[in-house]
Amino acid sequence: MGNIFSTIRKAYSLLKHIDLTKLEALSRKVDLPKVMDAFSQLDEKQLNGLMKMIGSEGRQKELPPIDGDFYRLGEEALSEEDRALQLKVRAFLEAEVQPIVNQYWNKAEFPHEIIPRLAELNICGLTYQGYGCPGKSNLMEGILAMEMARVDTSISTFFGVQSGLAMGSIYLCGSEEQKEKWLPLMQQFKVIGAFGLTEPEVGSGAAGGLTATARREGDTWTLNGEKKWIGNATFADVTVIWARDLDDGQVKGFLVEKGAPGFAVEKMQNKMALRIVQNGLITMKDCRVSEKDRLQHANSFKDTAKVLRMTRAGVAWQAVGCARGAYENALHYTRTRKQFGKPIASFQMIQNHLVEMLSNLTAMQTLCFRLSQLQEQGLLLDEHASLAKVFCSLRTRDVVSRAREVMGGNGILLEYNVARFVADAEAIYSYEGTREINSLIVGRAITGFSAFV
Known part of the structure; x- marks a missing residue:
């Protein structure tokens, strides 16, 4: 008997949510006696569920944060100091680069006004010892390359040329006099x-x-x-x-x-x-x-290759950033874009694309983390950097393609922040050695035979 009275009380409480005006309007649309009869057939669990649904009406569903670091690699691997630097660089990029990047990309111009602010971050020549450089780890350098490419691959490329290829050539192949002359000025972006x-x-x-x-x-x-x-x-x-x-x-x-x-x-x-x-x-x-x-310690292409080996690892990290930017923007879009009355992120096929993207992204991240560890230990070989470049640039292509796909026609518009990544992934795929050339470097290492012409 108690359960019956409990059910009646909950049914009455449910009906109290409907005012008389709405009840009259409702009676013209449905058979209220049948509705009451249906209520009387509900058990306590069903009524509780119905009450919970009504009570939550109007409240926005709390969604998980959008974060492409699914395995929390950056959060777990970095010291508090380095994690703070990562978040500082991310905040700068999101506040000062993200709002203007589509405009400059469309005009094919460079935002020179950001250079002084980049200098204030004190991240140029990040891994070099001396000459005003921070002397941070290779992992930190890779993560910052990813953070830049996550917002825009062009800005990451500009930084990679300045900090990696240009400064790296002087740092690895220059005389002490050349290092003293150029590196401090380049580290502060006073010389490009x-x-x-x-x-x-x-x-x-x-x-x-x-x-x-x-x-x-x-x-x-x-x-x-x-x-x-x-x-x-x-x-x-x-x-x-x-x-x-x-x-x-x-x-x-x-x-x-x-x-x-x-x-x-x-x-x-x-x-x-x-x-x-x-x-x-x-x-x-x-x-x-x-x-x-003349760079006093650059006497053959083997010396040039030292620079390329170092920076090729950075390009693999750039590919991770490009893929992460596309994935996170696509995920945000699918959670806010509604079709058939609900967010498209709730559809099975969209979720499948998102999981495929995240799987590729996470595999790329873990590979690059290990690559940076080898670099830090002085164990990095050409074939290690080449394998990372091959895999990451190839998987990035897949990620950005799926990101564009889940966005439909909006995926080709700059304002939705995926079209740039789709286009820029093509450049990453080719520079610092094409997939074929890097594959041959790895192939030579694992077979003992050179397939180069």
């Missing part, structure tokens, strides 16, 4: 650097096929040739140029300052990816460089 290796007809074959030449006459070198796809080139204060010595056939590095006679830069136009990066076509016609501006 570029890295000139790729040529119009020479990309993957740079190791043995550079056509840019250098001839020494006394204490002066004369450079001739072209360089293409050179990031930061249009506004760089100093450009590292790699050219083949006509006397011994070896590749050597040179520091060419802005305005040097015989050194001309033309901005490359009509790119579909990395549109913020200012790539240049460099032409050198009897460009004269002093012997003191």
Whole structure:
């Protein structure tokens, strides 16, 4: 008998939520006696569920946070100090870069106004010892590359050229005098650097096929040739140029300052990816460089390769950031976009895409974490960096493709913050060595046979 009275009381409480006006309107739509009869058939558990549903009406469902670090790798692996730096850089990117990045990407221009603020973060040349550099871990460097690419891959590329390729060439191959002159200024962004290796007809074959030449006459070198796809080139204060010595056939590095006679830069136009990066076509016609501006410890392409090995790991981290940015923006979209009366994130096929994206992203992150550990331990080999570049750039393509897919037609609009990642993933896929070239590096390491032509 008690259960019956309890059920009646709850049914009465349920009906109290409906005022008389609404009750009259409801009676014209439904058979109220049948409704009451249905209520009388409900057990206590069913009535409790109905009451809970009515009580929660109007309250927004609390959703889990959007976080592409599903295994909490960054949170667990970093010290409190480094974690604070990561979040500081993230806050800067979200507050000062995210709001303007689509505008600059669309115009194919660089937001020079962010450079002083980047300098204030004190993250340039992050892993180098001395010369005003922070001396942080390789893992921290990778995570910050990811954080930048998570907001925009072009900004990450600009930073990678400055901090990695340009500063790295001087740090690894320069004399002590050259390091003292350039690195502190570059670390503070008072000097912007570029890295000139790729040529119009020479990309993957740079190791043995550079056509840019250098001839020494006394204490002066004369450079001739072209360089293409050179990031930061249009506004760089100093450009590292790699050219083949006509006397011994070896590749050597040179520091060419802005305005040097015989050194001309033309901005490359009509790119579909990395549109913020200012790539240049460099032409050198009897460009004269002093012997003191030759990188004193760059005597063959093996020395160039040291720089590429270091920065290729950073490109793998960039791929992670690009994928993470696409995934997180797509997840946000699917939770707010409604079709058929509810968020599309509640549909099975959409959830399947999101899980596939997160699976790829998490695999990429764990691979790059181990890569940075090897780098920190001094165990990083060419094939380690190449495997990461192959896998991460390939998986990024899949992630950004699915991100665009779950967004439907809106996925191709800049305002939804996925279209940039789709386009920029294509550039990541090719630079710092194509998938095929990096695959051959790994293949040579595991088989003992070189498949290079």
